[in-house]
Amino acid sequence: MPDLPVKKSLSVDHLLGVNDLTLEDIEIIFSTADNFKEIINRPIRKVPTLRDITIANLFFEESTRTRVSFELAEKRLSADIINFSASSSSVKKGETLLDTVRNILAMKVEMIVIRHSSPGAPHFLARHINSRVVNAGDGTHEHPTQGLLDAYSIREKLGSVKDKKVAIIGDILHSRVALSNIFCLRKLGAEVTVCGPPTLIPKFIDSLGVSVEYNLRKTLQWCDVANVLRIQLERQNIRYFPSLREYTMLFGINREILDSLDKEVIIMHPGPINRGIELSSDVADSGQSIILDQVENGVAIRMAVLYLLAGRIGYSDANAQPS
Amino acid sequence: MKPRVIITGKEFRVTIERLCYELIENHGDFSGTALIGLQPRGTLLLRRICRALTDTHGIVNPLTGEIDITFYRDDFRRREMPLLPQSTNMNFVVESKRVILMDDVLFTGRTVRAGLDALLTFGRPEKVELLVLIDRRWSRQLPIQPDYTGKCVDTRVNQKVKVTWKESEGNDGVLLYEDIEGE
Missing domain, CATH: 3.40.50.1370 (Aspartate/ornithine carbamoyltransferase)
Structure with missing residues (x-):
């Protein structure tokens, strides 16, 4: 009232x-x-x-x-x-x-x-x-406003953030978006898993209350929301994985892998997207993606x-x- | 100190009823008219008047909206804490409509001034009228006067007029409190 x-x-x-x-x-x-x-x-x-x-x-x-x-x-x-x-x-x-x-x-x-x-x-x-x-x-x-707007977009789409399963996928090591997302989502009571190549996942990240997973399919099968991060080549002074092609094969999200799941996962990306690397175009532009809502x-x-x-x-x- | 009763429950009903007649006199079947309540307390008046218009006078689905004025106030950064807004519910534009703006108490006129600003972001209405349940005379700080008034009362600045509603406080009435710090 x-x-x-x-x-x-x-x-x-x-x-x-x-x-x-x-x-x-x-x-x-x-x-x-x-x-x-x-x-x-x-x-x-x-x-x-x-x-x-x-x-x-x-x-x-x-x-x-x-x-x-x-x-x-x-x-x-x-x-x-x-x-x-x-x-x-x-x-x-x-x-x-x-x-x-x-x-x-x-x-x-x-x-x-x-x-x-x-x-x-x-x-x-x-x-x-x-x-x-x-x-x-x-x-x-x-990147606090990005962390807030990502959680806000999840709240808008799913009604609340509490107890939702959110996967953050990709270059966790160089990502300020990942850190702000983890803080925000954990405060709001979500379960968070980070997923990516072992070289791009910081040591001791589990101390922030998140789980670590290296298998993309398992992660996608578990989560309600997948927040896919950009591979930040500009911050990588050394090579963290052999090639972009290999990264895409192991951690790139495409229609095929999403169709093989028995649930519909919400796809988020803070932008700018490397189309065809971490996210294929048909996924980025699909109804599952809330990327433009985030903007x-x-x-x-x-x-x-x-x-x-x-x-x-x-x-x-x-x-x-x-x- | 115990508050003084300005309007009792029975008078409250009669006042609402009279306001409805006055509105019908000017707006007929309310086609082309929109009734808009100012958040937070003007919306309670809006709902009550709408219910009376619909139930007693057979007005079918009058166009109604609720406007929050927080971002249009002229006292931003003049209080310790910013005000948190309430929801705005307007699913139409007011372009070329006759609008009746409603609030429970008209005091300095600043809320209504902000309400007019907020209203104009939804288009250019043909005419805007103001309806208030209580008009605190002689306390205006802006040149704003109501078109429809439930009751005029003479008050001092350090008094507070509070409208109570059956829906939120359990009973209808208007109370006058003494020596309240200016809010």
Whole structure:
């Protein structure tokens, strides 16, 4: 039954990783994202909430999907935005991360969305600057909004995440998506199995409460959802498996293997897909795949995170008004 | 302190009934009219009025919707905790429709202002009217006035008017509380 508006905020000032969030935080983000999902399907898909907030998107590493998704989320919330990419900036001239960011902040920026190839870069910034920091991927560490939107997409498709069986398949070693997914899914009570070549599965990953499996067919037969990860060739300095062809034969998901199961598995992929390697095109484009739902949900989740983090910027009791 | 009763259960029924007659006078069979409640408490008024229109006055399936105004408020970042939104249920656009916006209590007018903003994201209505159960006179901070009023009351800022509903609180009525901190 509806009652007076509920006032709640996240337990954190920055979104640095899903590991820092409580179960209640995740639930607040999801319920807020439900509202934003409704808003982005309206005739006018914009709310004025962050109109007095400036957000800098600092992408020190290439990104298409995440950058566009954050940018769209910010625009739909009416925030002013500055886009920055390392390839066209003074970083190339040798400026440090902190100097670059301090200069941007001197121009009065309230929030920062940062992607960086070094794990911990957003944490470092959060310690040294006053703005709210959102981690959009730091090296091989975490990609919290992706973890949240993946779990949100499972919740949307299956009704809840609790007790669902989720397999994360592929390059677990280099994947920040895998780590954020594991944290998020475990907090929400899902069972998680990671599957991939032994060389791409980190030692001691079972200490995070996940099972390890090396056989793709067995994993698919067990799971309700398969989150298939990209083989990150750009992060592999040495060869972890003999050839892409061999990887595809052992860990690539195609129609044939899915048809041989006695159940329908939901297929997810954080993108970008290496078509024909970890996922065949007919599977990626099939009704089993919720890859494009993930993309749509990404905007709603990022709107929710930005809204909730922005809520307490510059809060002042003196400004409180009766309503 | 014990709250003062402004409207009792019996008066409540009569007031709802009168509001229905006033609506019928202006909107006839409600074709081309949409009734929209503001979350959270305006939706309870909406449901009650709709039930009366349907059961007592034979209005068939009036078009109804519920709008949440959280993201349109003008006090974002002025309170310690952000407000969590309630659901918006609008499965139609209001383009060229006559809209009756409903809320339980009209106080500063800021909620209704935000409601108008939220409403306009669903199209450009031909006309928007405002219906409130209680109008707290002399406390407006914006130039907003109701078209249909259940009852006008004179209150101070540190008083609080609460509408109770059979569905949520067990009985219908309107209460006035003294010396409540401004919410």
